[in-house]
Amino acid sequence: MKNNLKIAIAGLGTVGGGAVKILLQNADMLAERAGRNLQIVAVSARNKAKARDFDLSGVTWVDSPLDLPSLDVDVIVELIGGADGIAKELVFAAIQAGKHVVTANKALIAKHGIELAELAEKHQVTIAYEAAVAGGIPIIKTIREGLAANKFSNIAGILNGTCNFILTSMQNEHKDFADALAEAQKIGYAEADPTFDIEGIDTAHKLAILTSLAYSCPLNTQNIHIEGITNITIRDINFADELGYAIKLLGISTYTENGILQRVHPAMISKNSTIGKVAGAYNGIIVEGSAVGRITIEGLGAGEGATASSVVGDIIDIARGAIYKPFAIPVSAIKNIGVAAIDNLVTSYYIRLSVVDKSGVLAAVTAIFADYDISLNSFLQNSHNPEEAVQVVITTHKTTESAMQKALKAIEALDSVIDKPNMIRIEDL
Amino acid sequence: MKNNLKIAIAGLGTVGGGAVKILLQNADMLAERAGRNLQIVAVSARNKAKARDFDLSGVTWVDSPLDLPSLDVDVIVELIGGADGIAKELVFAAIQAGKHVVTANKALIAKHGIELAELAEKHQVTIAYEAAVAGGIPIIKTIREGLAANKFSNIAGILNGTCNFILTSMQNEHKDFADALAEAQKIGYAEADPTFDIEGIDTAHKLAILTSLAYSCPLNTQNIHIEGITNITIRDINFADELGYAIKLLGISTYTENGILQRVHPAMISKNSTIGKVAGAYNGIIVEGSAVGRITIEGLGAGEGATASSVVGDIIDIARGAIYKPFAIPVSAIKNIGVAAIDNLVTSYYIRLSVVDKSGVLAAVTAIFADYDISLNSFLQNSHNPEEAVQVVITTHKTTESAMQKALKAIEALDSVIDKPNMIRIEDL
Numbered sequence: 001m002k003n004n005l006k007i008a009i010a011g012l013g014t015v016g017g018g019a020v021k022i023l024l025q026n027a028d029m030l031a032e033r034a035g036r037n038l039q040i041v042a043v044s045a046r047n048k049a050k051a052r053d054f055d056l057s058g059v060t061w062v063d064s065p066l067d068l069p070s071l072d073v074d075v076i077v078e079l080i081g082g083a084d085g086i087a088k089e090l091v092f093a094a095i096q097a098g099k100h101v102v103t104a105n106k107a108l109i110a111k112h113g114i115e116l117a118e119l120a121e122k123h124q125v126t127i128a129y130e131a132a133v134a135g136g137i138p139i140i141k142t143i144r145e146g147l148a149a150n151k152f153s154n155i156a157g158i159l160n161g162t163c164n165f166i167l168t169s170m171q172n173e174h175k176d177f178a179d180a181l182a183e184a185q186k187i188g189y190a191e192a193d194p195t196f197d198i199e200g201i202d203t204a205h206k207l208a209i210l211t212s213l214a215y216s217c218p219l220n221t222q223n224i225h226i227e228g229i230t231n232i233t234i235r236d237i238n239f240a241d242e243l244g245y246a247i248k249l250l251g252i253s254t255y256t257e258n259g260i261l262q263r264v265h266p267a268m269i270s271k272n273s274t275i276g277k278v279a280g281a282y283n284g285i286i287v288e289g290s291a292v293g294r295i296t297i298e299g300l301g302a303g304e305g306a307t308a309s310s311v312v313g314d315i316i317d318i319a320r321g322a323i324y325k326p327f328a329i330p331v332s333a334i335k336n337i338g339v340a341a342i343d344n345l346v347t348s349y350y351i352r353l354s355v356v357d358k359s360g361v362l363a364a365v366t367a368i369f370a371d372y373d374i375s376l377n378s379f380l381q382n383s384h385n386p387e388e389a390v391q392v393v394i395t396t397h398k399t400t401e402s403a404m405q406k407a408l409k410a411i412e413a414l415d416s417v418i419d420k421p422n423m424i425r426i427e428d429l
Numbered sequence: 430m431k432n433n434l435k436i437a438i439a440g441l442g443t444v445g446g447g448a449v450k451i452l453l454q455n456a457d458m459l460a461e462r463a464g465r466n467l468q469i470v471a472v473s474a475r476n477k478a479k480a481r482d483f484d485l486s487g488v489t490w491v492d493s494p495l496d497l498p499s500l501d502v503d504v505i506v507e508l509i510g511g512a513d514g515i516a517k518e519l520v521f522a523a524i525q526a527g528k529h530v531v532t533a534n535k536a537l538i539a540k541h542g543i544e545l546a547e548l549a550e551k552h553q554v555t556i557a558y559e560a561a562v563a564g565g566i567p568i569i570k571t572i573r574e575g576l577a578a579n580k581f582s583n584i585a586g587i588l589n590g591t592c593n594f595i596l597t598s599m600q601n602e603h604k605d606f607a608d609a610l611a612e613a614q615k616i617g618y619a620e621a622d623p624t625f626d627i628e629g630i631d632t633a634h635k636l637a638i639l640t641s642l643a644y645s646c647p648l649n650t651q652n653i654h655i656e657g658i659t660n661i662t663i664r665d666i667n668f669a670d671e672l673g674y675a676i677k678l679l680g681i682s683t684y685t686e687n688g689i690l691q692r693v694h695p696a697m698i699s700k701n702s703t704i705g706k707v708a709g710a711y712n713g714i715i716v717e718g719s720a721v722g723r724i725t726i727e728g729l730g731a732g733e734g735a736t737a738s739s740v741v742g743d744i745i746d747i748a749r750g751a752i753y754k755p756f757a758i759p760v761s762a763i764k765n766i767g768v769a770a771i772d773n774l775v776t777s778y779y780i781r782l783s784v785v786d787k788s789g790v791l792a793a794v795t796a797i798f799a800d801y802d803i804s805l806n807s808f809l810q811n812s813h814n815p816e817e818a819v820q821v822v823i824t825t826h827k828t829t830e831s832a833m834q835k836a837l838k839a840i841e842a843l844d845s846v847i848d849k850p851n852m853i854r855i856e857d858l
Contacts, residue, residue, distance in 0.1 A: 022720055030577075032758040136721035138574070145742065146739075146742055147567065149737070290734070291451055292565035292734060296728070297724065298726075299723065305719075306720065306721050309576060309720035312577070322752075329461040329462055330461070
């Protein structure tokens with residue numbers, strides 16, 4: 001058997017603790033699979049004194065994670081988090097010291113991934129980040145290796161377990177957004193400041209990584225159209241259900257003739273589809289490739305075990321000597337292939353309007369849709385309660401985003417339309 | 430860039446032709462991903478004169494595939510098929526000549542895989558067989574690498590596109606088995622002699638491979654409980670639908686305290702579950718691991734593009750120098766972990782009886798179930814047509830297979846029960 005693979009771990013939170021437990025509890029099995037012992041030689045964590053449910057006696061503790069790269073280790077596992085600050089400093093230093101890096105840090109990879117990949121190439125090491133996207137789902141490996149024969153055309157998925165948990169509990173337990181968020185916070189699925197998750201930023205980071213990996217283009221988080229889930233109301237959830245849809249926060253990256261269109265927004269998808277049924281903290285991803293057609297993968301998108309499974313999977317690859325280019329190809333071969341604006345999107349739409357007077361406004365609204373050549377598919381309204389505005393729901397056939405945006409502006413300007421219309425795209429997944 | 434990877438392909442049928450097309454049409458993209466050109470240098474096929482929709486000028490043709498190992502090639506791609514005969518001879522010779530092998534041959538791997546892996550280790554090459562199981566789904570890579578941190582407990586899936594196509598058209602188009610089979614044969618989804626597929630043998634081969642890979646145990650096709658789909662009638666399909674189930678041919682491999690239980694049989698699963706909705710020629714697989722929980726993957730299980738995607742994916746891995754042990758660990762570390770008999774299975778059951786006289790027989794039947802401590806869950810019967818036997822359907826709560834088999838024997842012996850009872854297991858997937 002080869003020499004032990006010497007591992008240093010920075011960060012012993014949920015994922016770090018999970019990775020340590022896997023490495024300690026299944027050491028013999030993992031050694032057989034990896035072809036060598038996977039030995040934790042050093043760790044660094046904010047609070048050394050904290051009670052932990054694993055035994056790290058014999059392992060070197062260092063106060064600063066930045067002391068890890070100078071140790072005699074082969075791999076540094078970065079589980080601190082954050083696009084900049086100490087995590088970034090550690091990862092750059094580790095690679096410069098000739099250490100392989102394994103990380104679950106999507107913000108770091110989305111922001112600095114290409115630069116890190118280039119540095120890793122120079123130092124003949126790798127930076128592996130399976131755990132950064134979709135928790136336990138081996139989506140990086142699937143795109144980079146399993147489906148490497150394919151020219152990719154589309155990637156679409158539920159990439160954020162927090163949002164999916166909130167939307168699922170709105171759908172199944174008829175909670176409104178605030179209650180569902182509070183519940184998610186209570187059980188640890190959402191942070192005290194949930195902005196990153198519920199505004200779609202976390203999904204955008206993951207999407208940018210998948211886009212760059214699949215299409216061999218630079219990371220681009222600037223040109224992602226991002227809408228979060230904060231405008232989704234229980235009314236929309238209920239209307240969606242009546243129409244046969246579930247509402248999910250999707251990240252979608254499409255190769256179009258105008259360039260790559262990246263978008264993150266809530267979407268209505270058939271509640272009977274595979275992705276429409278992905279519930280709670282699960283993630284689900286569809287990958288479409290030229291040879292394979294459509295592959296769908298579903299699994300836990302977060303949590304100790306699932307994310308640690310991906311971290312340790314990356315460590316085993318490194319131990320086996322299966323060292324991949326982080327973005328599948330040399331950084332020098334990554335090409336800018338242009339950015340398609342969301343204006344070009346062609347899809348169907350759900351529009352919910354609050355109106356004061358039903359009969360008058362409907363003629364005006366439908367006239368506006370006709371002006372923009374938008375053909376309507378269905379129409380719903382709730383029973384009139386004199387105390388409340390009437391809710392009118394319209395779904396359209398396929399049209400362009402730009403036509404829809406113009407129509408929505410004109411509709412919003414109508415006197416009888418109260419509030420901004422609520423628009424949710426409908427996707428065939 | 431490194432030297433070209435020199436490839437020889439034996440067999441230019443559907444999958445071979447598909448692989449050639451991917452390699453030729455996307456040569457530049459694949460070279461970037463692989464880090465070197467993927468060059469087809471030699472081929473062998475039964476009929477050189479056959480019109481083909483790709484251009485192999487400049488490529489060496491050899492009459493016998495057995496001449497390929499002596500050529501200056503790095504990889505031999507075996508797409509001839511069959512557990513023995515020329516395919517086997519070629520693969521052994523290729524490995525002995527120090528060539529890597531890529532194959533889609535599940536029968537060969539299920540029968541000789543361990544022996545081949547051992548020989549490959551000795552000659553420091555690999556034999557890669559992603560295409561042998563579940564077509565375009567990268568299930569081998571997922572188990573061997575992506576989920577390598579996990580102790581596996583269960584693998585369950587639809588692994589045969591032919592059977593799934595037949596069962597789906599019985600379910601959706603209300604065809605009987607013979608018509609659905611004839612349709613599958615007409616459009617090329619089933620062979621003239623469909624035995625291998627419809628009797629569950631093909632599924633058993635694939636299951637044995639996944640079992641050995643996941644649990645690090647020897648290949649064992651002898652101890653798989655196998656039932657095909659030939660006893661599934663349109664009546665069962667319709668009753669299943671009424672009960673909320675779809676009928677699928679499943680391969681299931683479970684790690685139990687008594688050893689590995691491998692079984693292939695039709696099963697009723699919720700028609701709303703992910704696997705229950707896998708339709709037509711698609712395959713779907715659930716993998717359960719200690720850290721990751723449950724991962725589900727769905728994709729095309731057969732066909733030119735999907736299978737060729739896996740073949741070329743394996744070639745790219747080899748070109749990249751990512752050389753894995755074929756069964757994830759050294760052959761010397763593979764351990765016999767015992768075989769659990771199906772008698773130990775605990776599951777729910779669907780039983781359909783044809784009876785002459787309803788009122789008399791029901792008391793007798795329920796008494797027999799009571800004798801064996803089998804508790805009943807639901808009861809259905811079709812409307813009485815005096816010309817036909819009454820169809821009585823019973824579903825049970827969980828019980829053991831051995832109790833159920835004894836009960837079925839006793840029920841079959843009743844005078845008023847016509848024909849052998851039709852039993853289909855109900856699985857929670």
